[in-house]
Amino acid sequence: MQLIKNANLLVDGELKQHDVLIDGQKIAQVAETITAPTAEVFDANGAFLTNGLVDVHVHFREPGFTYKETIASGSAAAARGGFTTVVAMPNLNPVPDSPERVAQQVALNAKNGVVHVAQYGAISAGLTDQTVSDIAGMAAAGAVAFSNDGKGVQTADTMLQAMTAAASVNKPLVAHLEDDSLLHGGVMNAGATANKLQLPGITGLAESAQLARDLVLAQATGVHYHVAHISTQTSVELVRLAKAQGVHVTAEVSPHHLLLADSDITGDNALFKMNPPLRSQADREAVLAGLLDGTIDMVATDHAPHGTAEKAQSFKTAPFGITGIETSFQLLYTHLVKSGVMTLETLIHRMLVAPATAFGLPAPTQIAAGETADLVLFDLAARDTIAEADFKSLGKNTPFVGWPVYGRTMATWVDGDIVYQA
Numbered sequence: 001m002q003l004i005k006n007a008n009l010l011v012d013g014e015l016k017q018h019d020v021l022i023d024g025q026k027i028a029q030v031a032e033t034i035t036a037p038t039a040e041v042f043d044a045n046g047a048f049l050t051n052g053l054v055d056v057h058v059h060f061r062e063p064g065f066t067y068k069e070t071i072a073s074g075s076a077a078a079a080r081g082g083f084t085t086v087v088a089m090p091n092l093n094p095v096p097d098s099p100e101r102v103a104q105q106v107a108l109n110a111k112n113g114v115v116h117v118a119q120y121g122a123i124s125a126g127l128t129d130q131t132v133s134d135i136a137g138m139a140a141a142g143a144v145a146f147s148n149d150g151k152g153v154q155t156a157d158t159m160l161q162a163m164t165a166a167a168s169v170n171k172p173l174v175a176h177l178e179d180d181s182l183l184h185g186g187v188m189n190a191g192a193t194a195n196k197l198q199l200p201g202i203t204g205l206a207e208s209a210q211l212a213r214d215l216v217l218a219q220a221t222g223v224h225y226h227v228a229h230i231s232t233q234t235s236v237e238l239v240r241l242a243k244a245q246g247v248h249v250t251a252e253v254s255p256h257h258l259l260l261a262d263s264d265i266t267g268d269n270a271l272f273k274m275n276p277p278l279r280s281q282a283d284r285e286a287v288l289a290g291l292l293d294g295t296i297d298m299v300a301t302d303h304a305p306h307g308t309a310e311k312a313q314s315f316k317t318a319p320f321g322i323t324g325i326e327t328s329f330q331l332l333y334t335h336l337v338k339s340g341v342m343t344l345e346t347l348i349h350r351m352l353v354a355p356a357t358a359f360g361l362p363a364p365t366q367i368a369a370g371e372t373a374d375l376v377l378f379d380l381a382a383r384d385t386i387a388e389a390d391f392k393s394l395g396k397n398t399p400f401v402g403w404p405v406y407g408r409t410m411a412t413w414v415d416g417d418i419v420y421q422a
């Protein structure tokens with residue numbers, strides 16, 4: 001048995017000091033004071049204890065690209081970031097695009113992951129085929145949702161078939177929105193910064209035009225349609241409209257689209273290169289407003305590790321993507337909660353309750369007797385500077401290095417075991 005003493009728990013929106021007793025994989029008791037003479041004591045010293053966070057969008061790169069990340073390194077990074085459940089994207093090699101490959105991937109995630117690593121199945125073979133894969137078979141093999149993340153689904157008929165199949169097994173269909181015909185070789189947001197840096201631009205239309213198509217199809221099929229990494233004002237407006245019309249749509253936004261805009265890119269630095277690209281300040285304000293009013297349901301990091309040499313290239317040739325799972329809570333706590341933009345309760349809702357609920361994941365959302373002991377302790381007063389050397393991820397590719405942040409992870413428990421400790 002373990003006894004966490006002097007932890008602060010969110011109770012009706014207020015932090016209240018409690019002790020938490022863990023017995024095996026479960027929480028045995030929660031009370032203002034617990035005495036358990038035989039238990040191992042962990043003094044939380046007033047730090048904030050919550051259920052482990054949930055991230056529905058990570059890239060762990062194994063198998064296929066293990067120099068970028070492995071399930072072990074990615075899940076260790078997740079634990080350090082305060083996450084105990086993540087959902088891993090299928091842009092791997094081989095791609096989990098059949099029931100057999102999904103079953104293998106689910107087993108590998110369980111074997112090598114130090115947190116719960118749930119798996120996406122690919123919508124279509126190799127993420128690009130126009131024929132939809134065996135969605136029902138992959139669901140039976142353990143896929144919790146379906147996506148071709150990294151690639152947009154280019155034809156309406158493929159998307160329609162995928163939605164129909166996902167709806168029939170009651171799983172989310174998750175869209176990376178990118179109309180290839182509108183890209184024109186762009187590498188960053190079209191606008192003043194792209195012009196100044198003489199880099200080819202990607203307009204917001206590449207995202208929002210495909211979103212408009214998908215929302216019509218989602219309404220027709222009744223699928224749970226989820227928008228990955230939403231980035232433009234028009235997209236937020238489309239989701240708001242669709243929700244008002246009763247479409248079963250949810251959306252996620254990444255920490256970087258909440259905190260950065262293309263105007264923050266001061267040179268040809270590919271640490272600022274990701275898909276979708278950092279947009280305008282107006283877009284940034286729109287996604288933040290959407291997250292505040294619930295149009296955007298949740299935060300997801302889109303943790304996308306790449307090799308250091310790959311990201312040292314020019315914007316023109318470097319791969320798209322930045323890491324995020326180790327920095328997201330601290331960044332958002334510091335810049336949204338501490339600065340008074342949203343409450344801690346809302347941030348926890350967007351990073352835990354909403355993703356767990358919307359995706360039907362078996363992640364606990366309450367600290368109460370009988371619940372699984374997936375927990376994280378954050379020292380909200382501890383100030384850190386984001387530093388490469390501290391990362392558990394093999395990926396060091398983030399533009400947030402050097403940023404001062406609060407909310408250090410002190411310890412993370414998965415099924416009652418400590419899997420990370422500061």
Ligand SMILES: NC(=O)N[C@@H](CC(=O)O)C(=O)O
Pocket residue numbers: 059091149150151176273274275276302304305320321322
């Ligand atoms: N976000 C990115 O820029 N890159 C992701 C793919 C993706 O999420 O589209 C990756 O796998 O590297």
Ligand SMILES: [Zn+2]
Pocket residue numbers: 149150151176177228229275276
């Ligand atoms: Zn994507």
Ligand SMILES: [Zn+2]
Pocket residue numbers: 057058059089149150302304
């Ligand atoms: Zn992604």
